[in-house]
Structures are given as C-alpha cells and as structure tokens.
Amino acid sequence: MEVNYREIDKAHVWHPLFQHQRLEETDLLVFKSAHGTTLVDVDGNEYLDAYSALWNVNVGYGRQEIADAVYAQIQELCYYPHSQINVPATELAAQLAACLPGDLNHVFFCNSGSEANETAIKIARQYGRQTYPGENRYKIITRYRGYHGFTYGAMSATGQARRRKAFEPLVPGFHHAHPPYCYRCPLGLEYPSCNVACVNEIERIIQSEGPETVIAVIAEPIIGGGGIIVPPDEYFPKLRKICDDYGLLLILDEVITGFGRTGKMFACEHWDVQPDLITLAKGLTSGYIPLGACVASTPVFKTFLGDSDENREFSQVCTYGGHPVACAAGVANLNILQSERLWENAEKVGSYLLEKLKTLESLPIVGDVRGKGLMLAVEFIKADGTHLETAKTNQIVGQLREKGVIVGKIGHAVDEPENIIYIAPPLILTESEADKIYNTLRQVLVQ
Ligand SMILES: Cc1ncc(COP(=O)(O)O)c(C=O)c1O
Structure with a gap:
C-alpha cells in the first residue's frame, strides 16, 4: 500500500511560517529527489528551482563529490568536539581565510546563519568590554527590513516587525536605521540627490x-528576505568609514550573499569593503x-589573547561547531x-x-526589478503604484509553480x-534556464 505522506505530515509536523489551517484547502509539495537545478516531487512532476531551496543550494543538487566526501568522513571520523583539531574543519578554515578578503583569518564554526550572527554579536560585545575598559560598549546598530536569524540575539538584530512582534520584549541594545531601499525610500528622498x-x-x-x-553595526550587504535591497555603491564605503571614525566593528552578514550568489565570491568585494x-x-x-561560521579579522582575534587568568578567551561552545562531516561537505562544496x-556564472x-x-x-x-548576480527581485504594484495585494502575489507564485518554476516570495x-x-x-543556471524563468513569468503576468 502506498504511504500517504501528506496525511502523516499533517498529523505530526509543524512547518515554519505556515498557517496549518490552510492545509484544509491547499497541499504542500512532497519532494522526492533533485539534480542540477531540477526538483522532482513524489508524483514525478519536475520543477526548475529558481530559489535554490532557500537561497542556499549554490552548486546545485546531486553533486557526487559532496556525497562522497560526507560518506568518507563519516567512516573516517564521524564526530569529535572542536575542543581538539579535526582535519576537515582545519582545511575548511584555511580555505576560507584564503578566499575571504583581507585579514579575515579566524573561523568560529557553528551550525546555521542564526548561530553565526549570535556568535558575531557575542564576539562584538566581548570585544567591546576588552577593548574599551571602563566604557560600556554593547549597543549594535542594524537596519529595518534586515534579517539576521530566529534566535533571540539575531532576531533582536532583525528589523522585520512581523518576525519579532509575537516574541517581544527582545534583547536590549539593538537600534535600527532605515535601509537603502531606493524604490520606496523610507526617508522620502531620491537617489542621488539624497546623498x-x-x-x-x-x-x-x-x-x-x-x-x-x-560597539558594532551589523548589515547584510544586500538585504535578502527583506526585499532584495541593493545599496548605492557609496553606501558600504561610507559605512566602513563611520565604523572606523567611532571605533566600531562592522559585521557583514553574508549568509545569503556569500559564496558567489551576487557575482563575486563575497558581496563586500563589490565595494572593496x-x-x-x-x-x-x-x-x-x-x-x-548544516554549517555556519563567524570569521574574525586578525586585529579582532588578537584582542582575545592573554594569560589564562585574564579570561579573555571567547566564552562560547557549540557541540556541533566544526563538525567534521559538515566541514568535509564545506571543503568539497568550496x-x-x-x-x-x-x-562568474552568477554574474554572467x-x-x-x-x-x-x-x-x-x-x-x-x-x-x-532589481538585484545583483543571481539574487533578483520583482516588485509588483497596483495601478496607483501601491503594493499589489498579498493574495495576488501568492497567485502569481502559484501559477509559476503550476508551470514548473519555483520562486521565493517576501x-x-x-x-x-x-x-x-x-x-x-x-549558480549553475544556464541561459536557456534563465529564458524559461523569464518566459514563464511573462506568460503568467500577461495572461
Ligand atoms: C541574511 C540572513 N542571515 C541569517 C539567516 C539565518 O540563517 P539560518 O536560517 O540558517 O539560521 C538568514 C536566513 O535566511 C539570512 O537570510
């Protein structure tokens, strides 16, 4: 007898950001397999995944090299905590240091983007106390519409009201500025006269x-989930200077933009910041x-050095941080x-x-329509220029899916x-697959 996964799932699984009552009128897809840019569901339907799952399957699905590396590593050494050395984590850290800009040389591994930002926030606060003794530097400036994760610190840095509301009060010490959202400037100004x-x-x-x-400013180089907001070219060089002028750390959240997504290995390279x-x-x-990392520059790392009785070591441990199997996957992926x-393909x-x-x-x-590399957004409007209704945008997404193209939505x-x-x-997308995305969207919009 065929197993009805939808019924079992309905009875037992709690899905993220999802109103379960909707399951009475709608079905979630049950994916079975994937290769390249193509997802296949249990009924054998194929979809072009124009969202890389959740902005993350950068090298595409079904890479044998990653599967082999993971299999071999589980046999060789399935796990040991990062209180000691394991070979794949060391290799990956060195490879990251080599391809990251400047002196970002010291890698703290964890399991997710939220944990990476949680780590950065904590490093920044500890750095503040060690670097400016006698001062109480702990506040972090962040931006509205930015997303940094679901854990309490990362969520407090997040500037998205709907992700925060139900869980407030959040962690104190986060202050939000308006984002560089030129299409609907929150300050009511126009680029470039806005300066x-x-x-x-x-x-x-x-x-x-x-x-x-x-103590710090945290920002996504290009805001992702908050609308794909590409800043003017002056934005990050100016922000770097502000941080330098006030002795603050600049934390860049490249959870989405890293690893080629925007047409450079890391988005900060676009502005040489x-x-x-x-x-x-x-x-x-x-x-x-799953794997996350927070990488510190050498000057930041050095402030954590000292005699044991100074207690300057970074006071955090993560059981699965530097997991050898995840790091082996990271090495193969890189x-x-x-x-x-x-x-280069993402750029082209x-x-x-x-x-x-x-x-x-x-x-x-x-x-x-905006974006950089393979990080693109289409913003829909009504005749008067105001936002198209959510239900109508959902309809567009649903029709694209029926025609075999999966996209994301704010x-x-x-x-x-x-x-x-x-x-x-x-990032392996071909021009003919790009044509398919464009043609399908045009068809849906003009029908
Ligand atoms: C920019 C950014 N930072 C952090 C996160 C959190 O990552 P994770 O979901 O792996 O915890 C996300 C997730 O989408 C993200 O887009």
Whole structure:
C-alpha cells in the first residue's frame, strides 16, 4: 500500500511560517529527489528551482563529490568536539581565510546563519568590554527590513516587525536605521540627490546613543528576505568609514550573499569593503549539511589573547561547531565553487536574466526589478503604484509553480502587503534556464 505522506505530515509536523489551517484547502509539495537545478516531487512532476531551496543550494543538487566526501568522513571520523583539531574543519578554515578578503583569518564554526550572527554579536560585545575598559560598549546598530536569524540575539538584530512582534520584549541594545531601499525610500528622498542620507542616519543614531555605548553595526550587504535591497555603491564605503571614525566593528552578514550568489565570491568585494566580522552559512555547504561560521579579522582575534587568568578567551561552545562531516561537505562544496568559478556564472547569467526581467517593468503590474548576480527581485504594484495585494502575489507564485518554476516570495517580514518575488537559482543556471524563468513569468503576468 502506498504511504500517504501528506496525511502523516499533517498529523505530526509543524512547518515554519505556515498557517496549518490552510492545509484544509491547499497541499504542500512532497519532494522526492533533485539534480542540477531540477526538483522532482513524489508524483514525478519536475520543477526548475529558481530559489535554490532557500537561497542556499549554490552548486546545485546531486553533486557526487559532496556525497562522497560526507560518506568518507563519516567512516573516517564521524564526530569529535572542536575542543581538539579535526582535519576537515582545519582545511575548511584555511580555505576560507584564503578566499575571504583581507585579514579575515579566524573561523568560529557553528551550525546555521542564526548561530553565526549570535556568535558575531557575542564576539562584538566581548570585544567591546576588552577593548574599551571602563566604557560600556554593547549597543549594535542594524537596519529595518534586515534579517539576521530566529534566535533571540539575531532576531533582536532583525528589523522585520512581523518576525519579532509575537516574541517581544527582545534583547536590549539593538537600534535600527532605515535601509537603502531606493524604490520606496523610507526617508522620502531620491537617489542621488539624497546623498545617501540613510547611511548618515546610522551616524546620527550612534551620536544620539552616545558612541561610548556602541560597539558594532551589523548589515547584510544586500538585504535578502527583506526585499532584495541593493545599496548605492557609496553606501558600504561610507559605512566602513563611520565604523572606523567611532571605533566600531562592522559585521557583514553574508549568509545569503556569500559564496558567489551576487557575482563575486563575497558581496563586500563589490565595494572593496572589508568587515571586521563576517557571518556565513547557506552557500558554505550549499545546504548539503548544516554549517555556519563567524570569521574574525586578525586585529579582532588578537584582542582575545592573554594569560589564562585574564579570561579573555571567547566564552562560547557549540557541540556541533566544526563538525567534521559538515566541514568535509564545506571543503568539497568550496572546491566545486572555485574550480567551476561559479560566481562568474552568477554574474554572467544573472546580468542576462536581470536585463530580460527589466523589460517587464513596461507592464503595469511590475513596479521594480532589481538585484545583483543571481539574487533578483520583482516588485509588483497596483495601478496607483501601491503594493499589489498579498493574495495576488501568492497567485502569481502559484501559477509559476503550476508551470514548473519555483520562486521565493517576501514573507512575514514587514507590515505591508507581500508584493515581492525572489529569483535566486543555483549558480549553475544556464541561459536557456534563465529564458524559461523569464518566459514563464511573462506568460503568467500577461495572461
Ligand atoms: C541574511 C540572513 N542571515 C541569517 C539567516 C539565518 O540563517 P539560518 O536560517 O540558517 O539560521 C538568514 C536566513 O535566511 C539570512 O537570510
């Protein structure tokens, strides 16, 4: 007898961000297998995954090299805590240090993007106390619409009201500035005459809070889940300077943007800006096995050195941090990314797809098409330029799915209609697959 997975799932599984009552009128997909950019469900239907699962399967599905590395590592050494050395974690840390910009040389491993940001927040606070004794520097400036994770610290850094509301009060000490969302500027200004006022707002917050109480700024180079918001080119160089002027750490959350997604190995390379801490997950293993990391610059790391009785060591442990199997997957994944130079394909096919999608701006329902590399967004509007209703955007996503293309959609982020879809396919995407995404979307929008 055939197993009815949907019924069993309905009885026992609690899905994220999902209203289970909807299961009375809608079915979730049951995926069975995947290869390249293609997902296959239990009924044998094929879908082009234009969202890389959750912005993370950067090298595509079904890579034998990663499967082999994981299998071999489980046989060789399945686990030992990172209180001692294991070979894959050491190899991966060295490879990361070699491909990250500047002196980001010291890797603290954990399991997810949330944990990577949690780690960065804690490193920043401990750094503040050791570097500025006598001051109480603990505040962190972050941005509205930014997403940094579901754990309490990372959620407190998150600037998405709908992700936070039910769980407040959150961790104290996080202050939000407006994001560089030029299409609907929250400050009511226009680029370039605005002179990038949104980055100056960060400086104003630092001054108002008292610089002697602030330790860091955290930001996604391109805001992902909050709408794919690409900053003007001056934004991050200016932010770097503000951090330097006030002695603050710049934490860049490259959980989505890292590992080739935006057309460079790391998005901060677009503006030649080096953070003091960088957080990584998703594309670090392309989702084959969970793994996260927070990487510190050498000057930051050095402030944690001292005699044992000084208690300067980083006061955190994570049972599965540096898991040898996850790190073996990370090494195999990075080897694929580098040998196939997938960031170059993301830049090439991403520019090709962006140009095609931009032509959709002539349709009255399309307000804005934006993005970098293979991190693209289409924002839908009503005739008067206001947000298209969530239900209508859901309809577009559903029709795309029926036609075999899976895209992402803004969800549970801001208190406004959810009118933005995300196109962030695996970085192996071909031009003919890009054509399929574009043609299917055009068909859905003009029918
Ligand atoms: C920019 C960013 N940071 C952090 C996270 C949290 O990562 P995780 O879900 O692996 O905890 C996400 C997740 O989507 C993210 O998009």
